[in-house]
Amino acid sequence: MTMLKTGNKRGFTFIEAMLATVILGLGTVLVYEAFFISLNASNYCRDYMEIAPWADEKIWQVQDCLMRLGDAADLDGSGELKAGNKNFKWNMSYYLVDGTQHLYGVDLVLSWQEGPRKAVISRSAYAIHKA
Numbered sequence: 001m002t003m004l005k006t007g008n009k010r011g012f013t014f015i016e017a018m019l020a021t022v023i024l025g026l027g028t029v030l031v032y033e034a035f036f037i038s039l040n041a042s043n044y045c046r047d048y049m050e051i052a053p054w055a056d057e058k059i060w061q062v063q064d065c066l067m068r069l070g071d072a073a074d075l076d077g078s079g080e081l082k083a084g085n086k087n088f089k090w091n092m093s094y095y096l097v098d099g100t101q102h103l104y105g106v107d108l109v110l111s112w113q114e115g116p117r118k119a120v121i122s123r124s125a126y127a128i129h130k131a
Contacts, residue, residue: 044114048121050083051110055123058092059108063127066094066104070129081110088112094127102129 012020065073073094081088090110097103108123 040115044119047084047086047112047114047119051081051088051121054081054083055090055108055110055121058090059106059123059125062092062094062106062108063125066106066127067129070102070104071096086112097126103127104129 062073062075065075075092075094077093078089078091081090088110089112090108092106092108094104094106097105104127106125106127110121112119
């Protein structure tokens, strides 16, 4: 004699299905968010690699000018650089660190818009004027 079970349920309840949907949706959102964060970081690194040689060259030019001319150096303080499809703004400043040894500090700041935020790169160096 075989007994049949009448209370045997197969399948998911509504709450289990909703919970699985919420977990799957949350996981999808987190994966997309991680993707966009890594894409943003990749764009920043690409831009950095594109303008870093220009920044180093600009620092070398200012150092050379300060070493040769000292206070008589006539240097641009700011400007704009177009690389690729982006505009990079730069500001250069120099100041006398030690007057007895004619030591100058040089600061260069590059900035550009990277999506909703402003990205910034700064470089600093020193130059000695040989009087």
